[in-house]
Amino acid sequence: MPPPGLAGNLKEFEAGGSGDWFPSAEIRYYTNVFVVQDDKILLGYKKRGLGIHKYNGFGGKVEPNESTLDAALRELKEEAGITAPLTHAGTLLFVVPGEKWAHIDIFRAEEYTGVVTESDEMRPKWFDTTDIPFDQMWDEDRYWLPLLLSKQSFSGRADFEREG
Numbered sequence: 615m616p617p618p619g620l621a622g623n624l625k626e627f628e629a630g631g632s633g634d635w636f637p638s639a640e641i642r643y644y645t646n647v648f649v650v651q652d653d654k655i656l657l658g659y660k661k662r663g664l665g666i667h668k669y670n671g672f673g674g675k676v677e678p679n680e681s682t683l684d685a686a687l688r689e690l691k692e693e694a695g696i697t698a699p700l701t702h703a704g705t706l707l708f709v710v711p712g713e714k715w716a717h718i719d720i721f722r723a724e725e726y727t728g729v730v731t732e733s734d735e736m737r738p739k740w741f742d743t744t745d746i747p748f749d750q751m752w753d754e755d756r757y758w759l760p761l762l763l764s765k766q767s768f769s770g771r772a773d774f775e776r777e778g
């Protein structure tokens with residue numbers, strides 16, 4: 615399956631990739647939710663697991679037989695203690711050699727219900743949208759988070775080299 619949102623001649627991709635692209639692999643599905651209110655954005659400091667010690671939206675793996683939207687709502691509740699009407703903002707594909715590809719559906723919310731609460735996994739914190747801590751986030755977030763903030767739909771792919 616070609617990466618969603620990437621139109622055009624995908625013959626190379628369907629053939630398994632070549633040249634500078636890593637070959638295709640099994641895909642794992644994730645979600646990520648950003649709550650934006652006026653000039654503030656809610657991020658979570660990841661306390662354990664993938665992306666530890668980085669700020670990110672709230673999210674995780676989509677479980678079998680669960681829709682992406684249901685997974686996003688579940689993770690937002692588990693990790694930040696809140697519920698929110700979600701709008702799909704964009705889709706990203708992250709590729710690391712030797713690992714399953716990560717397909718991430720990103721959602722935006724402009725209101726929420728409940729009380730923002732720290733969880734075992736995330737410590738929530740509000741930031742000014744003009745002062746987002748990109749140096750403490752995943753490297754490529756700086757490219758697409760501005761699109762989420764300006765409500766422009768996006769799709770993209772990032773190829774990482776293995777750390778070290």
Ligand SMILES: Nc1nc2c([nH]c(=O)n2[C@H]2C[C@H](O)[C@@H](COP(=O)(O)OP(=O)(O)OP(=O)(O)O)O2)c(=O)[nH]1
Binds near residue numbers: 644646670676752
């Ligand atoms: N912003 C951003 N988020 C990313 C990147 N790569 C990546 O996996 N993520 C997100 C997707 C998920 O929201 C989160 C990783 O999910 P997770 O491993 O914590 O999943 P989980 O909560 O189901 O984990 P667990 O309960 O099994 O520990 O990190 C990236 O490059 N940028």
